[in-house]
Amino acid sequence: MLSFSRDFNFDATAAQQTIINNALAAIKDEKESGRIGYYELPESSLAIIDELALESESNSLLSSGKIKDIVVIGIGGSSLGIKAVDSLLSQRVDTTAKLHLFENSDPVNISQTLSKLTKASSLFIVISKSGGTIETTSIFKTVIAHFDLDLDSADNERVMVITDSGSALSQFADNHRIKQFNIPDNVGGRFSVLSAVGIVPLTLAGYDTRALLGGADTFMDALFSGGEQHLLEKACYYYENAEKSSINVLFSYANDLENLTKWYVQLWGESLGKIDRAGKSVGMTPIGLIGAVDQHSFLQLVIEGPKDKSVTFINVDDFENDLRIPEISLKKIEKTDFINGKTFNELINAQCDATRQSLIDNGVPTDGITISKIDEENIGAMIIYYELLTSLIGSMLKINTYDQPGVELGKTILYANLQK
């Protein structure tokens, strides 16, 4: 369960209610017209789980039980969501296989990852929406050479491909009879974690992806059935304060939430950093912080620096860990004894509350999301919460939330330079 709270004032005026109604109508239309596809994933991706169950029987490597390493080759939208879910769950759930990610062109990182893997226990999943991502194809070739993969016979069961239907990578897979899953055309990379992109590797690793999809579905249904008003109001507040509070901080109080904040940074930055219909550059800058660590880092700037930020606190009510500060008194450091006997779970949440209160006292707009505990269902709800919030704000800002024209120029320059 997620619970929500906020400290900024928002009591919708008639004009604001119109903005809210229009945005809700706009995303309903995106959904119902089929123009934007991510809204369908919580239901449509259930079929992928069924398909994987069959594949796990027909694929001789999977059915043998020898696959212990699910190796994803992907970057950006093809890795961030997978990593976000995996890092939240890997220490909490008994998985059937371990996830590994190749997600950068850094040679040292690629070499390190290669050195940790053995061919016998690995299944490789190549993910590229367009099918021609330069980092992904280059690393895939490196993997083929390193493990001497014979894609025409023995090893074509050791590879899966996730890409747009009809892409170059899709045709390649067809050619080698490699199992492929497709990403719906109307689902963008950064909105794709609940498509095959996330569901295939996460299911093969052993996570309860049915619960992940269920958590997302329940939250989205509630919104479209007239519930979760706080989300609509937050979107309107963020939209109206987009210039004043142009920096949006996600302050998460748990180490394992770090990759979820990175996923949020991509979702928010790429979706909302745009030129609007009037030709104006708009964009809200996302920043991910981890508590309590960043109380000792970024917090000073939030408190005393320019009042250009809003902060959302995320905390975990129950870490399902009862580690306690022992009843030890250290001579000369007795002044910290008042905390003896408390759990770290209590401490970190008390730190979250105190930091939030100090921001409120300094006039920084804050709100909070409490995750009852870290499980698939709650993670699914968090994912769809941020996707819906992004879509709502994008609609209010009158921008195309779903493209990323700005990144093409760098690719063009890269190709031109490398082909010289």
Place this chain on the structure above:
Amino acid sequence: MLSFSRDFNFDATAAQQTIINNALAAIKDEKESGRIGYYELPESSLAIIDELALESESNSLLSSGKIKDIVVIGIGGSSLGIKAVDSLLSQRVDTTAKLHLFENSDPVNISQTLSKLTKASSLFIVISKSGGTIETTSIFKTVIAHFDLDLDSADNERVMVITDSGSALSQFADNHRIKQFNIPDNVGGRFSVLSAVGIVPLTLAGYDTRALLGGADTFMDALFSGGEQHLLEKACYYYENAEKSSINVLFSYANDLENLTKWYVQLWGESLGKIDRAGKSVGMTPIGLIGAVDQHSFLQLVIEGPKDKSVTFINVDDFENDLRIPEISLKKIEKTDFINGKTFNELINAQCDATRQSLIDNGVPTDGITISKIDEENIGAMIIYYELLTSLIGSMLKINTYDQPGVELGKTILYANLQK
């Protein structure tokens, strides 16, 4: 060696030269008056390395060679710098021991770290400048209980303490005859990586900290002898554009640079996010990105979003890794073959260049730092480069670069809430 380049125009006018001269004079005065201590560390910390050599003989655990895990308990300025250096070097240098860090009050993270350690191979270093950091003392107590440390006899050699002279933690160490190193009073936490805070754990792990200090010393000497003018000009440019380009992005093209960007975020955010003498909130917002990954994430916002950002690109000229993209042509994906045969080292640097060029074409002010290769000397130079840049801009902004009054309120609230 570091080499520097920039794409923004800066040709100092007489007025700008005055700003530069005043700031340089101000930090020279900070140094020579002894008011600010970090300038002395590249020389004064050499004595710590000598002291550690003696300690390694007299401490029976260290001299036995059984210590394979250096375990640091610290947070913020007491961990970020150590982690930055260690993650750059750990895969590149043969170390004598592995570094581990306890740096958050997250119970799951503490439990995980505990489970990886054995008492016999561990030496624990407790770092807290003030001596009473609540996370640090709480985790230290947990470590004492978990490993049943007897600090009055057998195990007092298994612990070291790094803190301000006379602090509660210092008195505690005296009481138990625990070896301690002190942080000079005039060195703040976020400027302390070249003090005992960084030098003790990094030396014990087996890094060449003499070269680290040497790299910092050489760069600083050059600045104070009239060289490295580009740094002064960059400081002036950043100062004059502090409102226009209020977000400063460090875009580092190597996975292992991620923790250096986190160190930079603390240094920049806590130092420059302040209320100035006129009572105005100033502050430049630091953001750390990793290339090529974040080309698929944050880049869109930089290109098309508000022009409120400057970007510094950091790249590594020589990764000392010759991994090549194999000469494999994948049927249907032949269009990526033009890159076959190139090294990933070439690819990632070409990506850095292309992304930078795309920002220049979009009017974003950029500059670049190229690190010839990752070694202690170059890391030392990077550290002092950013410390000096921070001090110069702080002086120009007329703020106190070295305090952090904004974070006290949260601590007060926390203590009050927990003592209820």
